[in-house]
Each structure stands twice: as structure tokens, then as C-alpha cells.
Amino acid sequence: MAFSEYFELNKLTPRARPILKWAGGKAQLLPQLLPHFPKQFNRYFEPFLGAGAIYFALDAKCPAIINDANPELYELYLVLRDHPNKLTRLLDKYARKYSENFYYDLRASQPRSPISKAARFIFLNKTGFNGLYRLNSKGQFNVPFGKREKCPQLYDSENVKRVTERLKKSQIKNCDFEKVIQMAKKGDFVYCDPPYSPLSRTSSFNSYTAGGFSDAEQVRLKNACNEAAKRGVFVAVSNSSAPLILNIYGDWRVHFIKARRSINSKSHLRGPIHEILTTSWEMRPKNFNSLRSRLEVCHP
């Protein structure tokens, strides 16, 4: 039972939670998403990990292969797995230095050691504006200071222990999603949470990596998922309800998920929107087209 009893079991033995605040993070959507996932499978694959809300909700014993193209994120997970104490000691030091000047000094720095890089990443994520991750055209992190009066909690010691244990039982990768999806075999479960297709051309936030994620990338992802589904892999994909996505996943079951996006620099664009979860192994309901036409797509 990899996910199905999550809410009951989590009360008895809490599982790890994401360390970072991440655009598109799935923590708040767990109650809507988990019931749609397969009850049983062999290995769990997450090719677009981000902060890993779904991965961390997984049964601790389930073997997992996790991946993100963002090299800083990858290195952070390696440090959390191998050197959690050194990392938290450095974060304590940073918390004592908390100020706007310290934020910009650290942002401008280019540390070499993996532990300093990981501490910088967490500090900027927790104290920067709205938990955004944004790179400029030179690949430099350019999010402004979050202007909180006091330093927010940078980590929770118990959670770091759980995260370390979970990561020790996983393969951690830093490559393109296609390579990871190709590794999945019959009976495995692949959950994809790619950068979303924009609902309108001005609303796009999909620049977690310097290259962005184009329409052609969305089609390449669907092709890789189709190949996996043909091998007998369970594949589920989250995305926006943009017309492109409803079209390319037209042959899969589509579930509409009510979401509230909090990461947007403009507060009036932080309201509720519909996104989708699409699954390769279920039949589409006969009334899909009427469901689709009733969908209130919110175009910000």
C-alpha cells in the first residue's frame, strides 16, 4: 500500500515533508491526488521532483527513483542524504546573521562546497520573496529579499531526519525526464509534475531551469509517457488545464483538480484555478466532453 493509507498512517508515524517552498509544490493537493494513484505498484518514479511533496508522502519502504534537471536541487538532496548535520549547523549560523544585507551578500556569493551551496539554497528559498526560484538569463538566482522582520524557521530537525532516511532508500538523479521515464518497467508507477503549460501567454511561470519548458517539451513528455504506458507502467501526469494539454492527453482519463496557486508575484493572480491529473490506465468517462465544457478555466 504505497499511498492509499497515507492520512491514517501519517497520524501514527509522521512521514517526511518537503524541505523547500517550491512553485507548483503539491503538498496542498495531496488529498485530491492520492486517491487517484494506483493502490499497488513496484517502484515509484518522479522525473520532475521539485520539493517532492508526493514522493515524501510515499510509504517509506517503497523503492523510489527521483530526478530533477535543476543541478542545485540535485546537490541539495545529496547533502540532505549524506551530510544533514553539517548542513543544519551552517543554517543555524546563517539564521543568526539574518538581515537584508546578509541575504544579498549570500545571493551574490558563489560557494564551491556542496554543503555551503545547499545551505545557501535553503536560506534563499526560505527568506527570499515568496519562496520563488527564478534565474536570470545568465543562470543567476535573482529573487529579491522577502523582508520578514525575523528569520523564518529554516528547517525542522525531526523532519530533516525523516528526509535523510527517505533519501537513503532512493536513487537520486539529475538528468532529463525522458531518461528517467525510460527506466520504468511493467508494474512501476511514474508520476510527472512538469512545469505547467501556461493558461495564457502572459501567465507563464515555468522557468525553474535556465531553458524553460516549451510546447514541444510538453509533446515530448507525452510521447515518453505513451511509450512507458505501452510497457505496462502506470503513468500519471499533473498539468494545467490549458487547451494544448487537454488536447495532447485527449486519449487518457482526465481528472479536474481544484488548486490554489500561492506563488505569483501579483497577489490578484493568486486565486483558485483548475488543473488536471491525467492517468494512463483508466478509461475516460463517457461524459468527458460535457465535463470539459463545464470546466471553469480561470484565465488570469
Ligand SMILES: C[S@@+](CC[C@H](N)C(=O)[O-])C[C@H]1O[C@@H](n2cnc3c(N)ncnc32)[C@H](O)[C@@H]1O
Ligand atoms: C512543477 S515543478 C515540480 C513540483 C513538485 N511536484 C513539488 O511538489 O514540489 C517542476 C520541476 O521540473 C523540473 N524540470 C524542468 N525541466 C525538466 C526536465 N527537462 N527534466 C527534468 N526535470 C525538469 C524543474 O526543475 C522543477 O523542479
